[in-house]
Amino acid sequence: MDARFLGIAELAETPSVAVVVDVMRAFTVAAWAFARGAEKIVLAGSPDEALALKDRHPDWVALKDGPxxxxxxxxxxxxxxxxxxxxxxxxxxxxxxxxVGALAVRDASLVLCAGFVVAEATARVLRERGCAGVTFVVTGEDGRAEEDLACAQYIAHRAGGALADAAAYLRRAAESRAAFELTTGVREGVHPDDVELCLELDRFPFAMVATEEDSLMVLRPYTPVPPAGGAAD
Structure with missing residues (x-):
C-alpha cells in the first residue's frame, strides 16, 4: 500500500482514499459517542454552524473543543x-x-476518521477494500502532531498486513505535546482520564466512515468483515 502522510494545509488535491487522524481528542470522542449509542455524528465547519444545526434540531447533542x-x-x-x-x-x-481535516477531504471516494481506539478496524477496512493508495491526514499541529502521525503510521503498517509494535507507537503518542498539554491543564475542557482513554488501542471493533448526506458531512460507525475463522491477522 502506498501511504502518504500530510497535514491539512498540504492537501493540494483531493485524495481518492483518506484516513483523517485526530487522536487527542476528536475521533476518540467520536468513537465514544458511538459506543454510548449515538446514531450519527455531523461534522460542523464552524461553531456558528454547529449552533445553527442545534437550533434547528434541539434534540441533537452539540460539542466543541475548549471550555x-x-x-x-x-x-x-x-x-x-x-x-x-x-x-x-x-x-x-x-x-x-x-x-477541519475531515471536511477538507469530503470529496474523497472513501473517508475514514480514526484514532488508536479504532486503529485495527480502520486498517481492516483499508484491506477489505483493497486500497492501493491512502492519504493519511495528520490533523494536529499543522501535520506535525506526534500522536496523530504515530497512529497514522501504525494503521498504515497494519493496513499493509505488516506486524507492528503497537507499544512503540503508543509511547510516541504518550510523550507528545498534546498529551503534555492535556495532563498539565494547558487545554481547557479536559477530564483527568482523557489521555489514557485516547491511548486505548482497539477499544472499539468498528471503524468510522464519513460521507456526505444532504450537504452535511456525516460520520457513522462501520464494522468490517472479520477475518476467516474470526482470528486476528
Missing part, C-alpha cells in the same frame, strides 16, 4: 462523554483540527 460554552451540550472530552447516554441521538461535533 463549556452557551448553546453547546458538552465538550470534546472522552472522559466526560463516556458517562452520557446518547442512545439514538445525533451528535454535532466541531473541533480545532479533526473536523
Amino acid at each position: 463549556p460554552a452557551p448553546g453547546f451540550d458538552t465538550v470534546n472530552s472522552p472522559g466526560r462523554l463516556r458517562s452520557l447516554d446518547l442512545g439514538g441521538r445525533t451528535v454535532v461535533q466541531k473541533t480545532t483540527a479533526g473536523t
Whole structure:
C-alpha cells in the first residue's frame, strides 16, 4: 500500500482514499459517542454552524473543543462523554483540527476518521477494500502532531498486513505535546482520564466512515468483515 502522510494545509488535491487522524481528542470522542449509542455524528465547519444545526434540531447533542460554552451540550472530552447516554441521538461535533481535516477531504471516494481506539478496524477496512493508495491526514499541529502521525503510521503498517509494535507507537503518542498539554491543564475542557482513554488501542471493533448526506458531512460507525475463522491477522 502506498501511504502518504500530510497535514491539512498540504492537501493540494483531493485524495481518492483518506484516513483523517485526530487522536487527542476528536475521533476518540467520536468513537465514544458511538459506543454510548449515538446514531450519527455531523461534522460542523464552524461553531456558528454547529449552533445553527442545534437550533434547528434541539434534540441533537452539540460539542466543541475548549471550555463549556452557551448553546453547546458538552465538550470534546472522552472522559466526560463516556458517562452520557446518547442512545439514538445525533451528535454535532466541531473541533480545532479533526473536523477541519475531515471536511477538507469530503470529496474523497472513501473517508475514514480514526484514532488508536479504532486503529485495527480502520486498517481492516483499508484491506477489505483493497486500497492501493491512502492519504493519511495528520490533523494536529499543522501535520506535525506526534500522536496523530504515530497512529497514522501504525494503521498504515497494519493496513499493509505488516506486524507492528503497537507499544512503540503508543509511547510516541504518550510523550507528545498534546498529551503534555492535556495532563498539565494547558487545554481547557479536559477530564483527568482523557489521555489514557485516547491511548486505548482497539477499544472499539468498528471503524468510522464519513460521507456526505444532504450537504452535511456525516460520520457513522462501520464494522468490517472479520477475518476467516474470526482470528486476528
